[in-house]
């Protein structure tokens with residue numbers, strides 16, 4: 463029987479440790495680390511994520527500046543706001559919650575955030591830092607959290623076969639790169655992969671970030687594997703679920719993250735860590 467990885471508890475421990483560091487920062491510099499969170503429109507899922515991010519800031523002693531903008535906000539307004547926050551020395555991190563309403567082009571707007579304040583790690587410069595193994599960069603939060611969750615199991619990533627299902631810029635690609643940084647042998651699968659199960663069955667570490675309920679069933683998982691489920695879906699009963707058929711995979715795997723309570727809380731803990739990292743660099 464596999465063990466459930468308690469992402470919420472692990473994130474809680476990390477945030478508790480960060481409290482001391484933010485308190486020390488505040489004492490040294492006379493202000494708290496500060497994160498600007500921009501949300502455009504009323505997407506209900508985004509509203510929940512943003513609320514959780516602001517709550518986490520409060521819990522760890524980070525100042526949050528919340529910008530809740532109307533659905534019809536013009537690009538020029540957002541451009542000016544990002545520019546103002548880039549220039550504000552007391553703002554350490556800037557996050558624009560995605561997705562943006564369809565009239566706003568994230569591909570054009572996100573790159574306007576200074577890479578030094580890009581706590582999501584989405585900018586070309588920060589992605590480049592990850593590719594080049596430059597640890598001064600800000601790496602994306604969900605992949606950072608995934609690596610911590612894998613390490614929490616006690617397994618040594620080096621030499622293991624890690625299979626990533628999904629190739630998004632936010633999760634699939636960066637997590638594959640971080641697994642490589644940790645000396646795994648990495649296979650990336652995606653929607654065009656033929657015979658997906660042939661690959662997933664070879665995985666010592668299986669990371670699934672697709673957004674498709676029950677994509678991964680027990681027959682697709684190697685005995686004893688570490689399974690990280692990044693999916694957030696709603697099933698027919700309206701309940702949150704991941705991409706992995708949790709009930710059937712649990713008895714077969716070694717470890718598995720639940721949805722909710724697995725990767726999600728770790729993403730937020732890593733956002734707090736990135737904000738603290740950006741703040742320390744900002745005052746240097």
Ligand code: GUN
Nearest residue numbers: 557558559560561582603
């Ligand atoms: N929407 C869903 N997840 C994320 C995230 O990690 N960062 C941002 N900016 N938007 C998101």
